[in-house]
Amino acid sequence: MRRRIAVLGSTGSIGCQTLEVVERFPEKFEVVGLAAGSNLDRLARQVLKHRPRMVSIARKEDLPRFRAVLPGEIKLTCGIEGMAELAAADEVDIVVTSITGTVGLIPTIEAIKAGKDIALANKETLVAAGQLVMSLAEAKGVKILPVDSEHSAIFQCLNGENKSEVRRLILTASGGPFKNKSREQLADVTVEEALQHPNWSMGRKITIDSATMMNKGLEVIEARWLFNIKFANIKVMIHPQSIIHSMVEFVDGSVIAQMGIPDMRIPIQYALSYPERWENDFPKLDLVSVGKLSFEEPRADLFPCLQLAFEAGAAGGTMPAVMNAANEQAVEMFLERRIGFPDIADLIERVMSSHDCIDKPGLEDIIRSDCWAREEARRLANR
Amino acid sequence: MRRRIAVLGSTGSIGCQTLEVVERFPEKFEVVGLAAGSNLDRLARQVLKHRPRMVSIARKEDLPRFRAVLPGEIKLTCGIEGMAELAAADEVDIVVTSITGTVGLIPTIEAIKAGKDIALANKETLVAAGQLVMSLAEAKGVKILPVDSEHSAIFQCLNGENKSEVRRLILTASGGPFKNKSREQLADVTVEEALQHPNWSMGRKITIDSATMMNKGLEVIEARWLFNIKFANIKVMIHPQSIIHSMVEFVDGSVIAQMGIPDMRIPIQYALSYPERWENDFPKLDLVSVGKLSFEEPRADLFPCLQLAFEAGAAGGTMPAVMNAANEQAVEMFLERRIGFPDIADLIERVMSSHDCIDKPGLEDIIRSDCWAREEARRLANR
Numbered sequence: 001m002r003r004r005i006a007v008l009g010s011t012g013s014i015g016c017q018t019l020e021v022v023e024r025f026p027e028k029f030e031v032v033g034l035a036a037g038s039n040l041d042r043l044a045r046q047v048l049k050h051r052p053r054m055v056s057i058a059r060k061e062d063l064p065r066f067r068a069v070l071p072g073e074i075k076l077t078c079g080i081e082g083m084a085e086l087a088a089a090d091e092v093d094i095v096v097t098s099i100t101g102t103v104g105l106i107p108t109i110e111a112i113k114a115g116k117d118i119a120l121a122n123k124e125t126l127v128a129a130g131q132l133v134m135s136l137a138e139a140k141g142v143k144i145l146p147v148d149s150e151h152s153a154i155f156q157c158l159n160g161e162n163k164s165e166v167r168r169l170i171l172t173a174s175g176g177p178f179k180n181k182s183r184e185q186l187a188d189v190t191v192e193e194a195l196q197h198p199n200w201s202m203g204r205k206i207t208i209d210s211a212t213m214m215n216k217g218l219e220v221i222e223a224r225w226l227f228n229i230k231f232a233n234i235k236v237m238i239h240p241q242s243i244i245h246s247m248v249e250f251v252d253g254s255v256i257a258q259m260g261i262p263d264m265r266i267p268i269q270y271a272l273s274y275p276e277r278w279e280n281d282f283p284k285l286d287l288v289s290v291g292k293l294s295f296e297e298p299r300a301d302l303f304p305c306l307q308l309a310f311e312a313g314a315a316g317g318t319m320p321a322v323m324n325a326a327n328e329q330a331v332e333m334f335l336e337r338r339i340g341f342p343d344i345a346d347l348i349e350r351v352m353s354s355h356d357c358i359d360k361p362g363l364e365d366i367i368r369s370d371c372w373a374r375e376e377a378r379r380l381a382n383r
Numbered sequence: 384m385r386r387r388i389a390v391l392g393s394t395g396s397i398g399c400q401t402l403e404v405v406e407r408f409p410e411k412f413e414v415v416g417l418a419a420g421s422n423l424d425r426l427a428r429q430v431l432k433h434r435p436r437m438v439s440i441a442r443k444e445d446l447p448r449f450r451a452v453l454p455g456e457i458k459l460t461c462g463i464e465g466m467a468e469l470a471a472a473d474e475v476d477i478v479v480t481s482i483t484g485t486v487g488l489i490p491t492i493e494a495i496k497a498g499k500d501i502a503l504a505n506k507e508t509l510v511a512a513g514q515l516v517m518s519l520a521e522a523k524g525v526k527i528l529p530v531d532s533e534h535s536a537i538f539q540c541l542n543g544e545n546k547s548e549v550r551r552l553i554l555t556a557s558g559g560p561f562k563n564k565s566r567e568q569l570a571d572v573t574v575e576e577a578l579q580h581p582n583w584s585m586g587r588k589i590t591i592d593s594a595t596m597m598n599k600g601l602e603v604i605e606a607r608w609l610f611n612i613k614f615a616n617i618k619v620m621i622h623p624q625s626i627i628h629s630m631v632e633f634v635d636g637s638v639i640a641q642m643g644i645p646d647m648r649i650p651i652q653y654a655l656s657y658p659e660r661w662e663n664d665f666p667k668l669d670l671v672s673v674g675k676l677s678f679e680e681p682r683a684d685l686f687p688c689l690q691l692a693f694e695a696g697a698a699g700g701t702m703p704a705v706m707n708a709a710n711e712q713a714v715e716m717f718l719e720r721r722i723g724f725p726d727i728a729d730l731i732e733r734v735m736s737s738h739d740c741i742d743k744p745g746l747e748d749i750i751r752s753d754c755w756a757r758e759e760a761r762r763l764a765n766r
Contacts, residue, residue, distance in 0.1 A: 156637060160543020165660040170670075237670060247642075251662035253649045254539060255642040259630075266636050277548040279634035287553075287620065287678040295670040 006033030006092045008083055008107055009099030011042040013203045014121045018096050019046060021269045033086040044069050053091055056082040083107040088114035097122040100205055101328060102370050105129055112142050119271040121147035123218045128321035128366050130225030145271040150219050151226055152267035153245035153258035169223055170247040172239040174199050176211040179238060183301055189341045199242035199262045208331045212344055217309020221320050224313060231313050236306060238296040261285050304345040317357040318369035325373035326351035339381055351376045389416030389475045391466055391490055392482030394425040396586045397504045401479050402429060404652045416469040427452050436474055439465040466490040471497035480505040483588055484711060485753050488512055495525050502654040504530035506601045511704035511749050513608030528654040533602050534609055535650035536628035536641035552606055553630040555622040557582050559594040562621060566684055572724045582625035582645045591714045595727055600692020604703050607696055614696050621679040644668050687728040700740040701752035708756035709734035722764055734759045
């Protein structure tokens with residue numbers, strides 16, 4: 001029987017690559033739902049190709065125009081509610097949450113409540129609501145399968161291992177385009193420079209997060225929840241070649257690493273094929289032609305966002321949601337050239353320091369804190 | 384209950400490190416048997432420390448002298464029969480076969496017949512008699528736990544994985560002290576130079592085997608049997624830092640690697656603790672201070688022994704036993720300064736080419752071929 005997939009955020013980088021993987025295994029999968037926001041032309045092409053039973057778009061005002069290009073039998077909804085309804089529908093076995101931002105949180109929770117396995121690519125789910133989501137997933141017996149290359153790597157390194165024998169997780173980071181700059185040089189970097197990632201081709205938001213290393217900070221918080229491990233036992237290491245996607249060090253001194261070429265289709269496929277591995281024709285890693293792998297400590301002076309993430313994680317409660325929302329807002333303003341590159345970390349820090357953290361937050365607390373943090377970031381930037 | 388261990392070859396490098404590991408976990412292990420050949424003083428100290436119930440030594444003529452220094456209740460035997468009796472004794476749960484050479488083959492087979500798990504450090508067991516030993520182990524439901532760092536690495540990388548999803552095994556090799564020499568320079572290398580291994584501190588025979596890369600050739604044949612994989616799917620890669628101990632590439636393009644500092648106590652401990660991992664105070668790997676890991680293809684012109692091993696493996700039957708025995712004899716003659724370094728490979732090749740290979744050999748065929756190959760190597764060297 002084919003697994004019935006819903007893809008939230010199907011027109012983004014991960015969404016498109018997910019559909020590319022799915023197309024390679026037509027005997028394994030059936031696409032039953034697609035949801036997207038900004039790129040309706042691409043979504044229309046995807047719908048005509050994959051013929052899902054349900055489609056959801058972001059804005060209500062686009063419904064009539066989009067309805068006109070869809071085959072009649074397809075159910076069309078809109079907004080967060082529409083996406084949540086699609087994710088939780090009876091016809092769905094697994095939901096790929098490749099949508100960016102807090103907007104992915106509610107549909108993901110609804111999918112878990114409905115007992116769907118989650119191929120998790122939405123960072124905010126665990127950053128903002130890690131405790132809530134993981135305990136819900138456990139209660140529902142739902143698998144949370146990481147799509148991120150780093151978490152997929154750790155997930156694979158833990159195959160057949162006992163989690164109580166883990167000494168620490170080592171998350172690798174390329175260090176982005178600026179790891180060899182001086183602090184002064186960072187003040188002048190342009191949006192174009194920040195969008196030049198050395199190894200990975202990704203969306204704009206995550207590419208900027210890689211340049212600030214906030215991306216790694218978010219991944220640290222995700223790893224804390226996904227693998228139920230203390231922050232003190234998570235280490236970030238710069239590995240410019242992005243070949244080792246992450247590692248697990250065990251108490252006996254053995255380190256298990258997962259490697260591969262930087263190609264997101266590999267971890268996407270693993271999340272969908274798990275616990276199996278399927279043969280594919282993606283280019284294979286050739287370590288001899290890579291030649292060498294190198295490792296450095298991340299420089300705290302260059303990457304204050306990494307420290308902020310550890311601090312937000314340690315504070316717990318609504319603080320990670322606030323940090324994440326402030327970061328989203330700050331990155332947006334940087335991309336709009338309204339603030340400079342170092343202002344991203346400064347803004348996040350100021351928003352965090354004026355936040356009254358709520359312990360053991362419910363979903364509403366999280367969403368309210370998220371909204372507050374965005375407003376606060378805008379307010380501080382406009383002063 | 385403590386696991387009852389017998390160590391064959393307890394005074395060699397692996398044997399001593401095995402006892403060092405065992406001493407760190409007195410609540411886990413009881414040493415019930417020790418066997419050794421050449422270093423009776425060290426053996427006597429080990430016996431007085433670990434108080435095994437059985438001891439076996441190589442030569443009958445040493446029995447009276449050695450008996451005199453042992454506590455009276457200890458059972459003392461000698462020769463291959465004595466070692467085999469010790470390995471198969473009722474009191475033993477697991478046998479560490481850290482003895483070098485074909486002499487370890489019969490006791491290992493007797494131990495498997497008696498249903499003992501094997502922590503395998505004796506290369507000849509699988510090189511000379513892989514098919515025979517593995518089918519016997521399967522029939523007896525006995526675990527063969529690799530001690531070699533490379534095979535331990537692969538064994539660990541396969542934890543929780545499906546062997547049918549393996550694309551290839553990648554055995555790493557330091558390349559030894561001569562990997563950057565020219566072919567001409569190899570003609571003049573001395574015994575002392577060949578004994579300078581860049582990363583590992585090991586016995587003399589295996590250190591020379593590392594310089595010729597015959598060690599890797601033997602490991603390729605062992606890997607073929609341990610992991611039931613075709614020679615065509617085993618790749619050897621030079622990795623001078625000896626940090627990645629080996630890797631497994633899966634059909635989906637993921638590569639899982641096991642790393643650690645070059646310290647044999649880690650794989651020894653794993654063979655004894657498997658499937659658990661136990662905390663220890665061995666120095667831990669710090670990739671940032673290692674700085675970089677590099678990878679090269681082994682040069683066929685410099686390392687003809689590697690090719691000979693693949694050829695012997697492909698020929699099958701008694702050929703790997705003959706290759707191994709010719710190599711042991713050639714290395715011995717090199718250490719005695721009777722032949723030069725490049726003569727090792729030349730001699731092995733000539734012995735192999737004059738061997739009438741026996742298909743599906745029994746143990747007697749293997750031992751007879753082994754003896755023949757040693758004689759033939761001596762005869763050819765003395766001509």
